[in-house]
Amino acid sequence: xxxxxxxxxxxxxxxxxxxxxxxxxxxKPISDNIQEIQNFREKNRGSKMFNHLxxxxxxxxxxxxxxxxxxxxxxxxxxxxxxxxxxxRVLKDxxxxxxxxVDWVRSYLSIWTELQAYxxxxxxxxxxxxxxxxxxEIITPKNSRSVLSKL
Numbered sequence: 001x002x003x004x005x006x007x008x009x010x011x012x013x014x015x016x017x018x019x020x021x022x023x024x025x026x027x028k029p030i031s032d033n034i035q036e037i038q039n040f041r042e043k044n045r046g047s048k049m050f051n052h053l054x055x056x057x058x059x060x061x062x063x064x065x066x067x068x069x070x071x072x073x074x075x076x077x078x079x080x081x082x083x084x085x086x087x088x089r090v091l092k093d094x095x096x097x098x099x100x101x102v103d104w105v106r107s108y109l110s111i112w113t114e115l116q117a118y119x120x121x122x123x124x125x126x127x128x129x130x131x132x133x134x135x136x137e138i139i140t141p142k143n144s145r146s147v148l149s150k151l
Contacts, residue, residue, distance in 0.1 A: 027067060034060050051089040052101075055108065059083035062112060065119060069126050073119045080112040 024031075041057035044050065062079035065072040087105040094101035 023067060027064065030063055034063065051086045051093070052104070055083040055086035055090065055105075058086060059112060062115065065115070066127055072123065072126055073116050076112055076116050076119060080109065080116070083109065083112065 037060050038057045041050075041053040044053055047053060059079045059082055062076045065076050068075045087109060090101050090105050
């Protein structure tokens with residue numbers, strides 16, 4: 001990855017990972033969970049909830065926005081648009097029969113809308129990694145929970 005280097009003005013006891021392998025290690029747990037969600041969808045193609053599962057499966061990679069070096073907002077929007085294809089099907093199927101599904105669609109899509117707003121406000125051009133750590137400790141996969149719990 002070719003990310004900008006420097007310091008973030010937002011809370012960040014982080015440093016720039018020596019990117020490829022280290023960032024992959026940091027993101028591995030979420031990546032594994034995303035893959036599990038996508039596999040679950042594939043195993044449940046016959047489900048009445050397949051469009052719901054597809055909406056989640058198609059949009060959940062948006063959680064990887066932290067690895068998008070420039071302008072992660074449009075990346076999240078792209079994932080939201082993929083979900084919208086399936087949520088429109090949910091709305092079509094349930095708009096007159098079960099309001100809970102309509103409410104679910106609105107709530108689910110708002111997750112991604114709110115994430116886009118957060119990114120736009122705080123990380124428009126992507127996360128900014130620091131070459132050095134001047135505040136706090138270096139976050140590694142092994143100590144991330146303990147370091148983050150101190151924030």
